[in-house]
Amino acid sequence: MKKTFVLSALLLLAVACGKNPNPPGQTPSKGDILFLKTASYSNWAEVVAGGIAAINGNLDSVKMFGGMMVQDHGKAEAKLTSIASSLNTPIPQTPDSAHLATDALLKTLSGYKFDTTYINGQVVDHIKTIAAFNQEISVGVNSTVVNYAKTNLPTIQMHLQEALAIQAQLK
Numbered sequence: 001m002k003k004t005f006v007l008s009a010l011l012l013l014a015v016a017c018g019k020n021p022n023p024p025g026q027t028p029s030k031g032d033i034l035f036l037k038t039a040s041y042s043n044w045a046e047v048v049a050g051g052i053a054a055i056n057g058n059l060d061s062v063k064m065f066g067g068m069m070v071q072d073h074g075k076a077e078a079k080l081t082s083i084a085s086s087l088n089t090p091i092p093q094t095p096d097s098a099h100l101a102t103d104a105l106l107k108t109l110s111g112y113k114f115d116t117t118y119i120n121g122q123v124v125d126h127i128k129t130i131a132a133f134n135q136e137i138s139v140g141v142n143s144t145v146v147n148y149a150k151t152n153l154p155t156i157q158m159h160l161q162e163a164l165a166i167q168a169q170l171k
Helices: 002-016 030-056 060-086 097-106 111-139 143-170
Strands: none
Touching (some): 030 060, 030 097, 030 111, 030 143, 060 111, 060 143, 097 111, 111 143
């Protein structure tokens, strides 16, 4: 609360002095803002589904992968929330409706069917997320947002490799 007040006061002071609180090239573009929202939806989807997998997974590798999703994407979302807050950009606090529907389905499955449905979804989701992060790295304007994408992309790529290895194990 105190930190938000101080940041708000500094922002108001900068505006009152006629100075842009974001240096040139640092004001987030529409693409940066869309990326923040997309990345947040992705993080939330991974945290929620990962929590389900950590409990309901049949194979130990699926359970461990789910736990890794909760941990890694939870940390990534905390950092993303901080960035979005500093840019006065609201971001989602839950997965999108499609992932909420998938989560509801996952809760009804068990055994091999659960593992394959979860892991196949993880492969697709991580491919889409990698594309979004590469897009932000290529055309993003705000250096903080671009650096977030650059910093987190290797972890997401590693998640994809892990998901592909588990997917191969399930065939």
